């Protein structure tokens with residue numbers, strides 16, 4: 094069949110399609126033959142059929158040319174034009190954006206099983222030994238096994254308590270040897286010269302993700318950089334695992350279990366039908382943000398005040414970024430800071446430091462944490478999901494393999510749900526009306542459904558404990574002439590654009606408490 098390109102352009106039903114074809118005609122300088130035009134016509138006519146509405150896309154590049162790197166705000170603005178479900182073409186990849194609680198529920202609850210896979214970015218695959226970590230493993234028996242290991246054995250309250258109780262006090266290096274070595278080494282790698290850079294690679298727009306056919310070329314070198322980094326970590330993990338196995342064989346360190354020991358034991362005792370491999374152990378270590386000790390972003394300006402504090406600064410990117418946003422918001426609202434200090438003085442006392450027993454008795458601090466997670470959810474688009482089969486959402490077709498962005502950031506700032514949504518108002522959480530267990534689709538900073546965050550208990554304890562200690566032990570002020578801003582910088586883990594720099598002054602009555 095031979096169809097002339099002018100006929101195709103003239104017969105295009107919508108203005109949108111005409112423009113597409115004209116654009117391609119101009120680009121192609123007449124080098125397209127008629128059968129290519131037929132194919133292109135077929136592609137353009139059918140590619141958006143039944144899909145949610147969305148901005149006009151150009152052939153091949155789709156909407157990449159108009160993409161704003163601050164994806165969470167860009168997607169929120171698209172929803173104002175196109176509604177609570179819209180589409181965007183990221184090169185060849187179709188993105189579906191959800192910005193309403195009703196549709197988030199349809200995806201994360203009603204059709205949870207279909208949407209329980211992740212869309213693994215190229216860098217994520219490199220960083221997780223080929224997608225072997227919990228975060229990226231497809232939904233199925235292997236993911237269930239890894240998640241069980243993570244939640245039951247690594248992040249259970251009893252394991253957490255045994256590690257967590259050491260926060261705030263000097264760690265006994267002998268007792269915590271392996272975990273601590275791992276902590277120190279990864280802290281040096283992540284927290285020093287390469288701080289955040291490689292992690293951010295997972296959120297850098299990568300051509301290979303948008304054109305899977307081009308992944309082999311790795312044009313931006315993302316996969317290559319990841320491979321180098323993974324190799325460095327692999328060596329470290331290898332030697333630590335070997336040392337641990339040697340000590341275990343000699344019966345040393347049996348009384349106190351660290352995560353690595355738990356994992357190695359599980360490997361030895363695993364069901365032969367569902368083995369836990371060394372690769373998976375390394376992927377878990379790589380992913381386990383527990384092993385990463387990083388500063389929370391502000392700089393402590395007086396050396397001696399660091400004493401006793403450095404252990405508080407343990408945590409994950411998402412946890413530490415939450416703490417940094419919280420400190421910035423609190424410093425912007427002196428009455429919030431005052432209320433927190435009053436609550437802490439009553440519960441903890443001025444001649445005492447915060448310990449774990451206090452954490453559950455601090456309702457105002459709890460409200461502050463929840464409000465920070467509302468206004469600055471550090472995974473503003475959750476971690477993108479990927480449907481395992483074509484289905485419908487909100488009456489529109491959502492094809493298998495598309496990339497689903499749930500814009501929880503936009504829902505958390507929706508004025509039809511929240512009064513004064515852009516204002517930091519912890520009191521809105523004082524009545525315990527909202528919780529983040531994943532059942533309320535107006536407020537779900539940790540996601541929902543089967544793939545809900547596996548580290549909620551850990552994150553909660555770390556954020557509460559760190560904030561309580563920082564606020565109770567110190568007064569905070571800004572360096573001369575500085576102001577606090579809370580601008581966000583988009584990423585799979587969102588951070589503060591400008592680091593918060595603040596000066597602490599001791600406020601406890603007994604200087605010995607800082608020793």
Ligand code: HEM
Nearest residue numbers: 228411412415472475476539540541544545546547548552
């Ligand atoms: C304030 C801190 C944190 C926030 C806001 C956060 C948020 C999230 C979100 C939104 C997801 C995706 C959920 C979904 O797709 O529905 C997630 C997944 C995950 N998080 Fe967290 N997280 C935090 C801290 C942590 C910590 C401390 C750990 C572990 C130590 C952790 C481990 C994980 C894991 C393993 C997954 C993947 C779960 C899966 O795919 O099955 N997170 N997190």
